Ligand SMILES: Nc1ncnc2c1ncn2[C@@H]1O[C@H](COP(=O)(O)OP(=O)(O)OP(=O)(O)O)[C@@H](O)[C@H]1O
């Protein structure tokens with residue numbers, strides 16, 4: 001059955017969506033079947049895979065709030081082997097709508113249980129907050145992958161995030177583990193990147209992925225064409241790095 | 257009485273905190289008295305001004321949840337003329353705590369009314385979401401300043417954000433106007449930046465600040481020293497740009 005990975009970090013703009021899309025695409029290029037769940041009301045992962053707003057009639061919002069069958073919300077993408085449950089702007093109201101109901105933290109977990117046997121991996125893109133949408137994602141996930149931008153503020157939030165994952169583990173999901181911390185937007189021209197990278201490796205050791213994602217403008221251009229970077233520019237440094245990350249993840253799970 | 261400006265954008269990592277700190281410092285260097293309010297549970301603005309976690313005993317959390325007098329929460333910073341109301345990690349629970357109470361959207365507005373006559377400007381740093389903390393900020397503000405990162409995903413969220421500001425204006429704060437959209441992390445080496453900049457200027461015209469903030473590593477280094485960039489490296493491109501932004505804002509208000 002599928003490994004379910006929540007891509008999470010409450011710090012904004014650290015590469016959660018970029019990692020969800022490009023790691024998902026890399027896994028499909030390594031022969032895996034992947035479902036991407038867009039749990040961010042901004043819907044950047046849906047946009048980055050060319051799912052226009054008009055096509056988001058049935059979204060994760062419906063699955064979470066009125067129990068729509070997740071099969072009805074699953075759509076194909078332009079990437080072979082990659083399907084998506086898109087987001088919807090109404091998702092920002094979902095926290096208020098389901099916030100007081102029973103079972104509010106396990107809606108996503110129950111929905112994904114019905115389709116987990118059809119995929120090798122399910123990747124969940126989370127919003128920049130530790131609210132109900134992220135809690136649902138951590139409850140549903142077997143592991144949490146933390147993209148870490150190589151900058152000062154991003155480092156500050158890391159210890160709080162790891163505490164939150166531990167809390168989710170002890171209160172709602174005992175199986176939850178940290179998949180790893182992934183360094184991204186690494187710029188070898190500036191010493192801030194190497195300082196942050198050294199700091200993280202010193203404190204977290206083996207929990208840090210060996211693959212480091214460089215800052216690479218092709219990665220930032222790809223979503224405007226609705227494509228993962230390895231389809232937009234397969235030879236660029238960004239594409240190579242995310243393919244290597246996919247390989248490293250598969251090796252960790254002995255599934256390569 | 258003070259002009260109250262909410263620095264807001266639900267997209268994460270677009271430079272809200274960086275703009276709040278550096279614009280606040282620039283305004284003090286132009287001779288103004290400024291209060292910075294950190295409404296983000298991450299507390300990056302507090303950290304970026306060297307307010308350690310130990311010094312956040314009384315924070316905006318207390319003001320919003322149990323009516324602590326805002327005067328008790330105000331502290332000096334290392335920048336002359338700049339005071340701060342720090343954040344606290346408990347602020348992430350404030351949405352749940354005050355979410356069902358009467359007057360929940362105007363707590364900040366009422367608190368700031370008591371001190372507005374002591375300052376020329378009050379700048380509010382918002383979290384990357386359109387929840388109760390941002391709504392409180394829009395209710396309290398006379399205007400909203402929108403930092404816009406010159407990248408594709410950041411552009412996508414802009415129309416939603418402008419709608420939200422209009423909604424806040426019609427439902428809770430008729431005086432609220434858009435101060436302007438400020439382009440930041442502009443990298444003249446890549447065409448993505450100029451494409452986004454042209455697109456925004458075409459659609460929003462005069463609402464776009466003339467000053468463009470370049471991508472400049474000194475800006476990203478400064479918070480690790482607890483300083484605004486104009487104190488960390490006064491001659492760098494980042495410092496010059498934020499000083500120019502301060503001047504442009506003052507000119508708009510005929511207060512230079
Ligand atoms: N390695 C990289 N090199 C260059 N640009 C990158 C890289 N990774 C991400 N970006 C760009 O940085 C910006 C932030 O990334 P992204 O939107 O994926 O972060 P996020 O954590 O999902 O943000 P949010 O908190 O708003 O959900 C985007 O414009 C993206 O294109």
Ligand SMILES: Nc1ncnc2c1ncn2[C@@H]1O[C@H](COP(=O)(O)OP(=O)(O)OP(=O)(O)O)[C@@H](O)[C@H]1O
Pocket residue numbers: 010011012013128151152153154267268269270271272273274275296300382383384440441442469470471472473475476477494
């Ligand atoms: N003009 C710039 N040049 C270089 N780096 C910048 C610039 N502006 C901001 N940064 C860096 O980019 C990152 C994101 O900026 P910042 O944290 O201010 O954004 P934010 O919108 O407040 O994020 P959040 O959504 O998490 O609150 C930070 O590491 C910051 O130092």
Ligand SMILES: [Mg+2]
Pocket residue numbers: 016017018040044125126127
């Ligand atoms: Mg995202």
Ligand SMILES: [Mg+2]
Pocket residue numbers: 272273274296300382383
């Ligand atoms: Mg911030």
